[in-house]
Amino acid sequence: MHTRLLSPDDQGLAIACDWLLQGDVIAMPTETVYGLAGDARNPAAVARIYEAKGRPSFNPLIVHLPDRAAAEKVGHFDGKAQALAEAFWPGALTLVVPLRDDAGIASLVTAGLDTVALRVPAHPVAHALLERFGGALAAPSANPSGRISPTMAGHVADPETGLGGRIPAVVDAGACPVGVESTIVGWLDGRPALLRPGGVSAEDIEAILGEPLLRPELDPDAPNAPGQLTSHYAPRESLRLNATDRAPDEVLIGFGDIEGDMTLSASGNLIEAAARLFDLLRQADALGRPIAVATVPERGLGAAINDRLRRAAAPR
Numbered sequence: 001m002h003t004r005l006l007s008p009d010d011q012g013l014a015i016a017c018d019w020l021l022q023g024d025v026i027a028m029p030t031e032t033v034y035g036l037a038g039d040a041r042n043p044a045a046v047a048r049i050y051e052a053k054g055r056p057s058f059n060p061l062i063v064h065l066p067d068r069a070a071a072e073k074v075g076h077f078d079g080k081a082q083a084l085a086e087a088f089w090p091g092a093l094t095l096v097v098p099l100r101d102d103a104g105i106a107s108l109v110t111a112g113l114d115t116v117a118l119r120v121p122a123h124p125v126a127h128a129l130l131e132r133f134g135g136a137l138a139a140p141s142a143n144p145s146g147r148i149s150p151t152m153a154g155h156v157a158d159p160e161t162g163l164g165g166r167i168p169a170v171v172d173a174g175a176c177p178v179g180v181e182s183t184i185v186g187w188l189d190g191r192p193a194l195l196r197p198g199g200v201s202a203e204d205i206e207a208i209l210g211e212p213l214l215r216p217e218l219d220p221d222a223p224n225a226p227g228q229l230t231s232h233y234a235p236r237e238s239l240r241l242n243a244t245d246r247a248p249d250e251v252l253i254g255f256g257d258i259e260g261d262m263t264l265s266a267s268g269n270l271i272e273a274a275a276r277l278f279d280l281l282r283q284a285d286a287l288g289r290p291i292a293v294a295t296v297p298e299r300g301l302g303a304a305i306n307d308r309l310r311r312a313a314a315p316r
């Protein structure tokens with residue numbers, strides 16, 4: 001695949017929007033870093049984001065919206081969240097708030113959590129693209145997993161260290177003015193907490209809140225940090241991996257040749273499997289029976305799928 005650099009004008013944004021509407025992923029500038037954007041309502045598009053990044057696990061993604069009104073259709077904002085949105089949006093602040101039941105966001109975006117990370121970016125090109133697209137865009141930083149975040153279109157398009165050849169397009173708006181990711185604020189037992197330092201200072205946030213932020217000693221990107229443990233999707237009953245058949249009371253989630261009561265992908269397609277993963281785990285869990293899951297190959301998105309399944313199966 002050839003990665004095109006698109007100009008940030010009407011013509012470039014029209015092409016970018018076409019890719020997004022057909023479920024593909026493209027890189028877009030934001031004021032913090034370049035993001036790898038896909039339609040947050042389309043599970044296959046979200047799976048492509050993880051695939052392009054080569055992410056070994058499904059960390060929940062930030063959902064980007066054109067304005068506060070759109071954000072309030074996706075998450076519930078209490079008084080403090082409203083005050084922070086009022087003060088810092090559009091801008092380099094991400095708020096992790098309870099997900100609305102009718103949000104319509106693919107479960108892969110939130111990794112099955114009942115909270116969602118929301119941001120209204122201040123970059124005029126990101127804003128224009130969001131307005132034109134007319135929906136929510138899930139976007140992690142547009143770097144391969146484990147590499148540093150890109151602040152120039154050329155970083156993204158580089159075939160060696162970036163995503164060149166893996167995505168159809170990058171909207172090129174030059175250097176990102178902030179250059180570090182957004183600050184992430186969430187709530188722990190009802191108290192505002194700094195989940196990731198970033199483009200908006202903690203002091204400025206505390207000045208609006210009138211109280212100190214909790215500072216959990218965690219790195220949201222570290223797999224073993226407490227933040228990751230809370231995102232660990234644990235079904236109520238046990239989960240058995242590498243199943244080839246079902247025990248009498250089990251519900252079997254199939255893959256490829258293993259049919260099951262439901263299937264991640266009958267054709268063995270890993271993008272389809274990733275897109276369905278959290279919905280199927282939820283559906284299986286709702287049946288209140290132990291869950292068995294067929295073997296998913298470790299290649300491509302399979303590594304991320306297996307990472308989640310192993311966490312869900314871990315003794316607790």
Ligand code: TXA
Nearest residue numbers: 032034035060061096115116117140141181182220221
């Ligand atoms: O500046 C930014 O925030 C950039 C630009 C593109 O907007 N995006 C970005 O996304 O840095 P990403 O995926 O690299 O970082 C998302 C972070 C992850 O560390 C994830 O754990 C956290 O947000 N996150 C997302 N949803 C969450 C949730 N529901 N609860 C806790 N943490 C969440």
Ligand code: MG
Nearest residue numbers: 140141149181
């Ligand atoms: Mg990142």
